Amino acid sequence: MAGGGQLGGGSKPKRGKSNRKQTKRQGFHLDMTPLVDITFLLLTFFMFTTTMAAPQVLDMTIPPEIDVEVEVRESELLSIYVRDDNKIFWAKGSEDPQSIVLKDIQALSERENLDPAVRNKLIVALKVSKDASYGLIVQILDKLNLAEGKITEEIMKELDENGEPKKRERRFTIAILTDEEIEKLQGV
Secondary structure (H helix, E strand, O other): OOOOOOOOOOOOOOOOOOOOOOOOOOOOOOOOHHHHHHHHHHHHHHHHHHHHOOOOOOOOOOOOOOOOOOOOOHHHEEEEEEOOOOOEEEEEOOOOOEEEOHHHHHHHHHHHHOOOOOOOOOEEEEEEOOOOOHHHHHHHHHHHHHHHHHHHHHHHOOEOOOOOEOOOOOEEEEEEOOHHHHHHHHOO
């Protein structure tokens, strides 16, 4: 009794008399080839789209480093300091630094840049400790960039001598905290 099997077919022994006819079972064959093809197509699609997703980076062009002394009026300099413990401070000119929270930086930048005394002349200096969090620095840069929209809009409402809207002259720098500035911030 060697058996070759097939799905369905055979008859079962009867256990009692029944007037019902036994139906012959029909076997079926499932072709898996198209399912395998679809699986590989989906796998290829997801692999391709995953590798093509661009990483989110902060594009920033930094001019070459120049070691030239630049004369700046104290009234036209707004400094934002970030200590190594990620505390943020600000000062205008040679004033004493004041503590500030991240969410208030945008309003500070807008207020100081639109001050009539230094309108469109203010230089913003972001001075950062070497051990400050990179993520915090990016958030500060984002807040300063968000402020630029309102500042530019307000400045463009004014007209220059040719009757054209004035252009925003943004001045910005990033530097590492000096030892003197670190000492100054320790007392705050």
